[in-house]
Amino acid sequence: MLIATDDHPKTIERMAFTVEEFCVRNHISKNTYYKLKALGLGPREMEIGRTRLISHEEEAKWREARSNPKGDEAKRNAKAAKTRVALAKKAGKLAVQSDRHPKAAWIKRNREKQIGTR
Secondary structure, three states: OEEEOOOOEEEOOOOEEEHHHHHHHOOOOHHHHHHHHHOOOOOOOEEEOOEEEEEHHHHHHHHHHHHOOOHHHHHHHHHHHHHHHHHHHHHHHHHHHOOOOHHHHHHHHHHHHHHHHO
């Protein structure tokens, strides 16, 4: 935020952000924010009237905690990673079996060449 007069331009750093601003700053959707909050993984909020704000310090603590998960969160992340790997392997196997897979096109071309040379 820029507060300026003709004689003294000053820049003032924001120290707290709305939920929407927090989400934009951290590249997450509001839906993800509220899911994390429901799991107890959201940042601590301040209530000023009807507005919820997240301080700069709490944002930093939240990012640190998400970067270094512990306990149940670490277990959930490990389980999700295993699931992603299993799904990726399954998708890879199905892709190779597809007629549209590059390897399938290569096999088809080579078979046509072999048939043509006989």
